[in-house]
Amino acid sequence: MTRRNSLRFKQSIAVFSAVAVVFTQSAPAFANVENLANTLNTSTAEQSETPNSEVEQGTEVPVEEPGDESTPAEPTEPSTPDLPEESSDEVPTEPSESESSTESSETSTSTQPEETTDSTETDSTSTTDSSTTTDSTTSSSSSTNSSSSSSSNSTSSSSTNQSTGSNTSGDTKPSTSNEPVTIPSGPVVNSDGNAILDSSLQVDSLTDSDLNGYELPLLGSLNNTKMAAVIAESLKQLNKPYEKDAKGPDSFDNVLFIDSIYSELFTTSIGKTLEEQVEFGTKIATATAKPGDLLFWEKDGKVTKVGIYLGQQKVIYVDTQAKKKEDNKVKIEAVVIKNEKTKKDEQPSYAVDVLKHLKLNDYGEKVVKTYAATLDFQKNPTTENFIEVIGEDARKLGLEYDVFASVMIAQAILESGSGSSGLSSAPHYNLFGIKGSFNGQSAVFTTNEDDGKGNLYEIKSAFRSYSSYRDSLSDYVKLLRQGISGNSDFYKGVWRSESKNYLQATAALTGKYATDTQYSNKLNSIIAAYNLTRFDEPDKSKGVKTQTSMIIEARDQIPNAYREQMIYPDFDGVNYNASGSYPIGQCTWYVYNRFAQLGKTVDEYMGNGGEWGAKGAALGYEVTDEPTVGYAISFHPGVAGSSSVYGHVAFVEAVGTDGILVSEGNVVSPDVVSYRVIPMSIAKSDLVDYIAPK
Structure with missing residues (x-):
């Protein structure tokens, strides 16, 4: 990243403690x-x-x-x-x-x-x-x-x-x-030149995973077991065909798919129509949706379809408008769905939090117990x-x-x-x-x-x-x-x-x-x-730009795809850090005050920007690798143009399909808040951490 002013940090460097976790549940084939x-x-x-x-x-x-x-x-x-x-x-x-x-x-x-x-x-x-x-x-x-x-x-x-x-x-x-x-031809050979894998075992095309990039999260990474139940039960229905007014279990209508999942898992029905499902829960911004929330699409003021948010910018729903009939089925797609008829991207209008009103039934509890990633x-x-x-x-x-x-x-x-x-x-x-x-x-x-x-x-x-x-x-x-x-x-x-x-x-x-x-x-x-x-998947980082966007100093210069998703007001410039633990104008000072402006808190001594992930985890804050609006993003030292010694911290304003928008302090100068788009190749890598405020 080209920077007109380097980040000036006055805090001392702290050492990340690598936690040596003990795993004693082993598979039998360990040679040691x-x-x-x-x-x-x-x-x-x-x-x-x-x-x-x-x-x-x-x-x-x-x-x-x-x-x-x-x-x-x-x-x-x-x-x-x-x-x-x-x-x-x-x-x-x-x-x-x-x-x-x-x-x-x-x-x-x-x-x-x-x-x-x-x-x-x-x-x-x-x-x-x-x-x-x-x-x-x-x-x-x-x-x-x-x-x-x-x-x-x-x-x-x-x-x-x-x-x-x-x-x-x-x-x-x-x-x-x-x-x-394109699959290269010829057998795999060992170091002696002898064939190990015959070319007849090769395939000439790649079968796409029907998870479409979604990765089942660890049970412990979810906020509650209700999220796990919804994810697990909905994934069981993948690829089942669309049929008008079908309630399952072999085929589904769009809205009745949602009713079926939640009725199976919870003691209360959320409704059998789009309108009932909207009214059942609490409307929230799409950017703040959590796994298990519902996403709704509207056209001309009328709700047209609904899906279940899985996290990781993925939604599972019943497609009814695919070009090929066989593609009208339960599927996972990115949150921004391309309408095959209009050839336009369709972004959900809003999300609805329904889980807080629901209680798992006996079957729902059983689904949680058989969740496929619990360790x-x-x-x-x-x-x-x-x-x-x-x-x-x-x-x-x-x-x-x-x-x-x-x-x-x-x-x-x-x-x-x-x-x-x-x-x-x-x-x-x-x-x-x-x-x-x-x-x-x-x-x-x-x-x-x-x-x-x-x-x-x-x-x-x-x-x-x-x-x-x-x-x-x-x-x-x-x-x-x-x-x-x-x-x-x-x-x-x-x-x-x-x-x-x-x-x-x-x-x-x-x-x-x-x-x-x-x-x-x-x-x-x-x-x-x-x-x-x-x-x-093929390594798409090769030949693909992995640098961050240019520094953006004004909100109206932010790309529309991200600006339209921004839900928070501009930074008010107030210094809420009365203790002075963060030097004024530094990236840490900005994120602390951004949280305070929005009614959130973070510890006054989180260390340098690159240390917030480790320090946050030690202090009991939720730390995740999932890009989340309203969280802090901590860049490890040297990542995305940050200091090779101190790292950097910024505030997540919006999450898109290809990257995330962050606001940050002390990139242009101590008194200027600027924006950047961080590509997913960095945003979803091991090089950053996301810290939730309290």
């Missing part, structure tokens, strides 16, 4: 389950296989006998958000081929990596697929051991800088919704660094081979402890705990197995050893796309073209990839915590 304790955060402990602290070494690879080769258990939806104290999560292995043989369908954990061994007797001579099964179908399934993970030690990933995939992002080209993604994962640097290492490789593989990169990355985080386990670290790079050998290379780990009666016994297991994270990711994709012996469609429900969205993909993994009934919940929660759905 203890290391995950400082990368994720839940409330209970579980581990499916308990390895010995020592690793057997040698050239001979003894392995356990395969278990019962019956059909794996079908996926099981979580029936409660409470985590089970024990579960048996097993990872099926990929069918063996000339370059990759599978010894067993089980997945082990270990604290130390074994030397890579040549496993020629199990890979080079194999010509048939080995059967794959989850251990839930055998009498000797692995069991959890909560005491092991509760005594975990902190270990950061030592291999994040050794991935060979960080240079692949250039092959992924941005696309728009109107243009199919309160917190971001941490180790996992964020791990995502940066594998993210672009996962994106490229996902787009080319019809799988969701978000799910792939979440599984890698869960199964490998964010790359900190022994098996996932150099020199093995096995992120998913797949057993067998890869190009003749394997690593042997000694593990403790449960015979199904609580009795533990030691076995040795051979796990595939890869030369890079990219090889591990590619081998995982191959497993999903080729299935298992005798059933090439075993993981078909996980494919992007079949599942339609990442929530259905994680549900399809549950009971197949892992028998833990909470497996999808864990993955969905990780995806929400780290905004992993951004990797499910």
Whole structure:
């Protein structure tokens, strides 16, 4: 950003405290389950296989006998958000081929990596697929051991800088919704030049997610459980067709869709007509809508349609005016809807808060208990660094081979402890705990197995050893796309073209990839915590402007799309900061006084502008990553032209589809309040925080 006057801050720099959250609820396939304790955060402990602290070494690879080769258990939806104290999560292995043989369908954990061994007797001579099964179908399934993970030690990933995939992002080209993604041809090869993924598995077009960019928020991030119930129940109706006067459950009319959702969840009906629904609640500005509020569109003074606001600038509603009949259905779109008949953008006229007048019924409470992202994962640097290492490789593989990169990355985080386990670290790079050998290379780990009666016994297991994270990711994709012996469609429900969205993909993994009934919940929660759905689409930031707009000094110069959404009066210039804790004219001084002008408060000692997120969270303020009108936006140091030392803070005036409008002090000069449009590439990134006043 070009700035005529630099920001002048007189406060001292404070250090962000990176909160090391403890996650003891682990998936079974961790090669070092203890290391995950400082990368994720839940409330209970579980581990499916308990390895010995020592690793057997040698050239001979003894392995356990395969278990019962019956059909794996079908996926099981979580029936409660409470985590089970024990579960048996097993990872099926990929069918063996000339370059990759599978010894067993089980997945082990270990604290130390074994030397890579040549496993020629199990890979080079194999010509048939080995059967794959989850251990839930055998009498000797692995069991959890909560005491092991509760005594975990902190270990950061030592291999994040050794991935060979960080240079692949250039092959992924941005696309728009109107243009199919061009998929490069040719197989994925490993570092030795051998093909891992055959070109026949590639897809020539990208299947759009029916969530249309919406990401299910963590339960804990919502203000109340009523919001969660409305979101969950409405998402169940996606893609159901429009039918005039239809009340469901198989088809819906526009207004009766709303009535159906709220009547199912609450003890009181909100009305069966548009007029009744408008009158039921309290009218509010669209910019202040919260998830669960209703959005109404008017034309010539008459209400024409209604939708449910989901948050993230998304609305779910029944479209009745689509060009193609089959597109008249329950769908998610951006809040500003394009009318296909008039070719004009239609912005909602107002919102109505109905939730404060409603109480959940028994069914509504049940929906909350089965909400699909309940685990309160917190971001941490180790996992964020791990995502940066594998993210672009996962994106490229996902787009080319019809799988969701978000799910792939979440599984890698869960199964490998964010790359900190022994098996996932150099020199093995096995992120998913797949057993067998890869190009003749394997690593042997000694593990403790449960015979199904609580009795533990030691076995040795051979796990595939890869030369890079990219090889591990590619081998995982191959497993999903080729299935298992005798059933090439075993993981078909996980494919992007079949599942339609990442929530259905994680549900399809549950009971197949892992028998833990909470497996999808864990993955969905990780995806929400780290905004992993951004990797499910082409990287549109390439070649796209990510700089902020020019500085705007007058309200009438603000682009119409944002000016029309502004609901607050101009700053009155009054200094409400009687204590003088904020130097007059500074960005912090402005935001403090902007809140005070509007009848809101914020602490008098929030620190430098870039510190407001961390300080606000420590003081009990609501801090979120969702752009929200009326909140403060804290820019981390160096972001959007802010000071590389102090950062910056501004006030959110309006939220659009492509960016947000902020007002700010001390950008032009200490006595001038100016405006800027911040693009969503910054506004919805990890580089900013949003702080709600009290």
